[in-house]
Amino acid sequence: MKHLFLPVCIYHRRRTPTLIAAMLVLITGTLPLFSQAEPVQPGDYSALPRQMSVEDHLFILGLSRAQAPVLRPEQQQIILTYEPARQSETVGYRNQIQYRSRGPRQVAVAFGHEQYRVLHAMDRSPEGVFFFFFDYEDSLLSEIRTLEYRFVVDGVWINDKNNPHQRRLLSGIQISQVPLPQAPLIPKETPVVSQTGPMSLREVTFLFEAPSGSLVYLSGTFNQWDPYLHRLKEIQPGVFRITLNLRPGTYFYYYVTGGRRIIDPLNPSMGADEEGIALSKLHIPQ
Template identity: 30%
Template sequence: MKKIFMLIGSMLLFATSFAPISAKDAAPQKDTYEYDLTLTEISGIREPYISNNYVVFTAPITSNSIGIAFDFEEFRKIHYFKIKKNYGYEGDITSSYYFYILEIPKKLPRISYRLVIDGLWTVDPRNPNVTYNEIENYSLSYIDLPPVEFEITEKLDNGMTHFVCHAESGQKIRLGGTFTNWDSWVYEMKETVPGKYEINIPLHPGTYYYSYYSGITSFLDETNPSRGYSTDGRIVSCITIK
């Protein structure tokens, strides 16, 4: 009898281990189209530049490793460059170089950074923009970012998340996402000024996917460049609360 129960338990464990995951339970995948496009467009070594909501850094492969640290992270984290190889028609490598792609932080007028080349801190030799930190007694490279033209969706200091939609005036704009189980009738946004709809909702730390709705039509949050896929395959907006 004991052997029979052990056999039944093993069969149940086997069935559970290989049970298919339904589309409803599968987590949405973040859309990497803009990142992939930015990576494809890198053509060689040059000073840092902005493309598709990213800042692109490049460097020659004349060292074993290159890292980069940013002021908005208080220089606590080093992000290491990767190697990109370009190939000719016959499959041979025509060129190769280091690169790092940074998604532009929201609402920052400027980012300052330092490179770590083979373990040594230094400014970016390909960036002519350098400033001096008198308090810490070192130089920093910097990049001025495009100004934010209008209010954006973001987390507020009071723990709420502020959603903004810029659309034609006089509509009833709703918000729905994974935090409402995709029920778009839970939150209706308020038109605070003509053409701007807003709402604040509490969200715990985590990654959420959402869309705006007008009638039965859903559309993306154009103030937020982060994208993902809903469980039914639609491209939706994505926000991570830390």
């Protein structure tokens, strides 16, 4: 039997990752107790969403039983829950019998798009149900169509029993799945800067909405304000796009259509030229 050794990281969103060596046994799907890692404690905010809302607080307070994954497309969130088996141990005090819950010490979730190398600590509700708010970006929707994950309970890898969507590997291991919504054709903010590009360049995608059949051009400091050098292509009725390879730095630009200059309505970052005319601003980090 061959074993595969992988470095596994316990990851807290607001803490420094602690790297531990762990043995992943592909045949049994188990992992030894990661007792040397940073323990998962109730009240660890790493499992909470980026911005807590009243709805989130009420959800956590009312979480008394584990359930199927909760998909929130508007918040771009998926809530995963895990409930340990209802086990107890009997403790006798003279003529009295007291029952004490025996819950897991550490519960985490690992995701397929991270190659299951990162264990995200789950938090616990007042009723003892573990939960994790998975926040995703539009960029993830363009990379994967299904979120795949497994729970790690005291070192043992298991699937989500409350999730009806499962994928079984040839080894017999079950992977829990959550179908993701389609990526929006136009993101909430533009331009979209990709980390990939030739040499030290970045791929920057500009998107603009205009009446179908319009001529839309992009003018900026990256093309010496030439109003006709970069024409956007209509990829769908009323949606225009162009992708440029740009070096890290700060740029200013606007769109030209129908003889008018229009700043990017989806870019909140703005600047102005010497005459005080508003311009859209783009910063590409190193």
